[in-house]
């Protein structure tokens with residue numbers, strides 16, 4: 107999967123098409139993501155013991171992960187990412203358009219370090 111929490115993504119389909127936002131959560135088992143201020147619904151909540159405050163609450167609902175595209179933090183384009191190992195064995199994602207490093211996805215491991 108291309109998308110991780112706190113990534114910027116662009117919505118490709120639906121009511122919020124074209125909107126960019128930060129990923130708040132990813133559910134890998136059902137393939138859904140929650141994106142900040144995307145697919146917002148108004149929930150009418152009654153005050154309960156759990157939620158003290160009632161009334162109309164805005165809440166983001168999950169959208170299908172296939173309907174979002176990663177936005178590269180370096181070049182700002184919507185892109186796909188690949189994965190590769192740095193010389194010290196850290197696994198990182200990279201932008202397929204500008205080749206920039208998007209950030210680590212696994213800590214450095216000697217097994218994948220470049221042999222000198």
Ligand SMILES: [Zn+2]
Nearest residue numbers: 178181201204
């Ligand atoms: Zn890029």
